[in-house]
Amino acid sequence: MGEANQQDRITIDALFTGYPFPNFLEPIEERAREFEELHPRYRIKVGSFYFQNLGEEISKATLEGRPPTMASYYTGATQIARDTLKADGTPLFTSVEKAIGGRTEILGHPVVLDDIITACRDFYTIDGTVAAMPLSVSTMHLYTNVTLLKAAGVTEIPRTWREIEAACQAVAELEDGPSHGISWANDGKFFQQAMAQLGARLVDHENGRDGRATTVDLTSPEMLAYVTWWHRMHQDGHYLYTGKVEDWEGSFKAFADQQVVFRLSSSFDGPYMVKAGQDGGFEVAVTPTPYSDDFPRAGNWIGGDGIWLADGLDKETEDGALAFMQYLSTPANVAKWHKSFGTSPVTNGAIALLESEGWFDGEHAYHRATVEQLKATDGTPGASAALLGHFAQIQHAMMNAMEDVMGRGADPVARFTQASAEATRLLDDYGAHCLATGPRPAHCLVVDS
Structure with missing residues (x-):
């Protein structure tokens, strides 16, 4: 891509929760580079803050006019994400489900919203809509x-x-x-x-x-x-x-x-x-x-993180962010993320893929307990x-x-x-x-x- 075209690229400022695990974000950075190869129009700028500091850093940057395009928040910080405001006093984030608007694919990537495991979907269903896209989950x-x-x-x-x-x-x-x-x-x-x-x-x-x-x-x-x-x-x-x-x-x-x-x-x-x-x-x-x-x-209870989408984005930027979320959530990529750090798979498609590979047998059999336990939910608010x-x-x-x-x-x-x-x-x-x-x-x- 020429220098002029490089300057015309749409930047997705993607902030992720940081944890004290070595090379924690490397798989995310790899997925970002892959996404850029598939969509040269976009640049995925991956950044991170420690999970206990991310909410404060995003609030400060947003009030200074530097909001992220998308950001993952620890489950315990969900209310903080909901209450983060832009300089004009409006909420920084919008509902991922509302932004998807019933579409089945975005920039060629299948929407996986309906494939999210029930425990995660229930946790992030706020005011009747899925507010954030789960990235990691634990219990x-x-x-x-x-x-x-x-x-x-x-x-x-x-x-x-x-x-x-x-x-x-x-x-x-x-x-x-x-x-x-x-x-x-x-x-x-x-x-x-x-x-x-x-x-x-x-x-x-x-x-x-x-x-x-x-x-x-x-x-x-x-x-x-x-x-x-x-x-x-x-x-x-x-x-x-x-x-x-x-x-x-x-x-x-x-x-x-x-x-x-x-x-x-x-x-x-x-x-x-x-x-x-x-x-x-x-x-x-x-x-x-x-x-x-x-x-x-x-x-x-579930731990882990959900990815939130900034409100008020132009259509191209919003579609790029949503498409990147779907790309992170393909069965293959969710399975890779699980294998890297032990987060439970957040989609049924990823669970089926891991099952077909025999991942939950032998030395990795203990991961099956998480998958099975998260299935045990009656869907009530409590x-x-x-x-x-x-x-x-x-x-x-x-x-x-x-x-x-x-x-x-x-x-x-x-x-x-x-x-x-x-x-x-x-x-x-x-x-x-x-x-x-x-x-x-x-x-x-x-x-x-």
Whole structure:
């Protein structure tokens, strides 16, 4: 392409969430170069910000007149994406589904919107339309030291909370066995997972998808059922309390050192957990997160990212961005992305392709647990994690409350009643700032891991 034509190219400014994985964006950059070869008219400018900084950086750039064409946001930052404004006070992003407008292909690339797995489609369906195109997805799993579990006389992997308690009791009776049965980090994502499994609406307006969330409840029967079960596991000596919040490293070490038989953690941890077993000489099973025996199972928390589309673009730029989203979402490209970093496939076509290749057999069989678990959703609003402002701070209110319960002997119901009042104040504060005109203050753009 000549120099003059190079200058005439349409630039798609594509910002992606950055994570602390080596060469994380290399596959995206490869897809961008391939897309440019297919469409020489376009230049895909791939950029990145760390996931906790991306929302603030985009807000700042947008108010300075430098908005991205498209940007991926961590699931926990979804409300921040919804509330990011342009200098004229209008929302930066529009609905991807509305922009597609019922088309079946864009610039020759088939639209894959209808092929998105239900869990992702439900999560990103906001105000009745798919707001963002999912790029990555994860959820929570149970990791089991099968070798120790069998030594304790338990032959089946627990599926429910009661079965976990029974298995932990058997482990406790094992001579020279581990100090505890199970561990997981005191992290907000586990509260989200529990609420989604129980189908609980953490906030009003259909869990924040049919209007802005204005009320939050940390004292629902579902929340208190989870908190009291966790508390009982700790009191009975089954749950290993590491003494600090967000201690993912501590719970991983406990599992790797065989101090516990079970660990709850992200599906992204699958390769590391399996390797820990290989290094330690024990068998590791990866299965869905145990659920309550007393509530019907509804859905799952999902992590990962969704790609948002800027509003008000000219048609050529908008079509280029939408076409690039569809290209990233072809079965082959979704499968490549999954194989690179372990994100679960976000389309049924990619799952079928991986199945046909035998990917979920043999050494990669543990990935099947994520695919199967994400299928378990009843489509109700509570089955997807809530969307709300100040979610990072509200999650910390839950975590700090649980810390007081385990570390300081606080009564679970009383402490979570206090946390619920704190969460209400936080949500009110966010609403006051985000319903006002002008730039969002930095504390409204905080994103938690």
